[in-house]
Amino acid sequence: MTFSLILLLTALSSANAFFLMSVNTLVYERRDPIVSPGAISSHTHIITGGSDFGATVTTAQLRQSRCTSTPIAQDKSNYWTESMYFQWKNGSFTSSANILNLTTTSSYYLYPSNVPAGTVTAFPDDFRMISGDPTLRTYNASSFAQQAISFLCLDFNGASTKHTGLPVGVSCPSGIRAQINFPSCWDGKNVDSANHKSHVAFPSGGPDSGSCSDPKFPVTLPRIFIEVYWGTNNFNAQEAMNPQQPFVLAQGDGTGYGHHADYFNGWAPGVLQNVVDKCTCPQFGDPTCCSQQGIFDYNSAGNQCTINSDTSEQVLGTLDKLPGNNPVTGLSRGASVTIRVPRSLQPP
Numbered sequence: 001m002t003f004s005l006i007l008l009l010t011a012l013s014s015a016n017a018f019f020l021m022s023v024n025t026l027v028y029e030r031r032d033p034i035v036s037p038g039a040i041s042s043h044t045h046i047i048t049g050g051s052d053f054g055a056t057v058t059t060a061q062l063r064q065s066r067c068t069s070t071p072i073a074q075d076k077s078n079y080w081t082e083s084m085y086f087q088w089k090n091g092s093f094t095s096s097a098n099i100l101n102l103t104t105t106s107s108y109y110l111y112p113s114n115v116p117a118g119t120v121t122a123f124p125d126d127f128r129m130i131s132g133d134p135t136l137r138t139y140n141a142s143s144f145a146q147q148a149i150s151f152l153c154l155d156f157n158g159a160s161t162k163h164t165g166l167p168v169g170v171s172c173p174s175g176i177r178a179q180i181n182f183p184s185c186w187d188g189k190n191v192d193s194a195n196h197k198s199h200v201a202f203p204s205g206g207p208d209s210g211s212c213s214d215p216k217f218p219v220t221l222p223r224i225f226i227e228v229y230w231g232t233n234n235f236n237a238q239e240a241m242n243p244q245q246p247f248v249l250a251q252g253d254g255t256g257y258g259h260h261a262d263y264f265n266g267w268a269p270g271v272l273q274n275v276v277d278k279c280t281c282p283q284f285g286d287p288t289c290c291s292q293q294g295i296f297d298y299n300s301a302g303n304q305c306t307i308n309s310d311t312s313e314q315v316l317g318t319l320d321k322l323p324g325n326n327p328v329t330g331l332s333r334g335a336s337v338t339i340r341v342p343r344s345l346q347p348p
C-alpha cells in the first residue's frame, strides 16, 4: 500500500528533501488551543491530525490520540487553518467544501538533503507556532511573513495562476488552493512565545530559501508547508454579495491576506528526527520510502479519524452569520497580483 498522493507543484528546490502527506479533516470548529486555550476561538478552523485535539493540548496528550488523520501513524501533531465561506447577495454564508473528493489538505515537510545527521532539528515536546496573521487586510510585498502565503487559482485543464490574496475578478475552474509556509528557523530555547511567532523566524532568503544565519535563530527546523483545497468552483459568483471575489475567510477576511495556520507537535519521540537524518524520499515526496526503512508506519485509516465538535455550534452549511459573528472586511481592495504557473508545476 502506498501513500495517496496529490502530485504537484510547488517549486521545490533540489537542495531539499521532502515528504508529502495527504491529510484528512478531523473536525471543523471554533477551537484554537494555541491562541485561545480553554476557550472558544474567534473563528472556525479546519483541523487535522491527532484525535486528542481540543480546547487545550500538550504533546504528551496528542501522543495518546486513539487515531490520526495523517497517513503517518506516528504523526499525531495538529495542523489547523481558518475555513472558507461563500457570501450570498442576501448576506448569508455557505461553507466551502473539498473538491473532486480529493483529500482537502496536503502537508509537506521539507529539509535539506545530503547534510550530516543533526543539521535539522525535529520539533521539541510542546513546540507550537503560528504562521500568518488573521487581522491583516493589506499586502506588504517585502514581508517574509506575507510572502509565506499565497493562493492558487486552479485550472486542472489549463493554466493555474498564483495570487498573493484571494483571486479577484477571475473564476477558478477547479477551485482555490490556499498555501502557507511556516518559519523554519528556531531560537533553540523556547517552545512557544507570547505571540506564538517570535521564537521562530523565516530563513535569510524568505519563506522558502536561504539558511538560518541569524544568530538569534540558529537552529534549522523541518519546514512545514500546508495547502488546503477549497471547492469554490461549486458556487456561481453572480449570486454573490461581491461577484468580483465572493469568498471570505472565517475571520471575516475578504482579501485572503489574513490566511494563517497553526502547528502543535504531536510526533512520537525521535521519529521526526530519524526522518530528517535518514530519509530522503524520491521525487514527489512519496513517504513510502521512510516506511520501507522502518522509520514510521503507514496509516491507512486516516480518513476514518474524525472527532465530534465539543462546541455544539453549526459551522458548516448555510448560515446567517459567520460563526463568531465576524464582520466581513476587505472586500473592496483592488485586483490581486497574478503570476503564471508553468504547466509542469500544475496538478495532474
Ligand SMILES: *[C@@H]1O[C@H](CO)[C@@H](O)[C@H](O)[C@H]1NC(C)=O
Binding pocket: 088, 090, 091, 092, 318, 320
Ligand atoms: C440567502 O440565499 C441563499 C441562496 O439562495 C439561501 O440558501 C439562504 O437561505 C438565503 N438566506 C436568507 C436569510 O434568506
Ligand SMILES: *[C@@H]1O[C@H](CO)[C@@H](O)[C@H](O)[C@H]1NC(C)=O
Binding pocket: 100, 101
Ligand atoms: C464524490 O463522492 C461521492 C460519494 O462517494 C460521489 O457520489 C461523487 O460522484 C464523487 N464526486 C466526484 C467528483 O468524484
Ligand SMILES: *[C@@H]1O[C@H](CO)[C@@H](O)[C@H](O)[C@H]1NC(C)=O
Binding pocket: 140, 141, 142, 143, 144
Ligand atoms: C513591510 O515589511 C517590511 C519587512 O518586514 C517592514 O520593514 C516594513 O515596515 C513593512 N511596511 C509596512 C508599511 O508595514
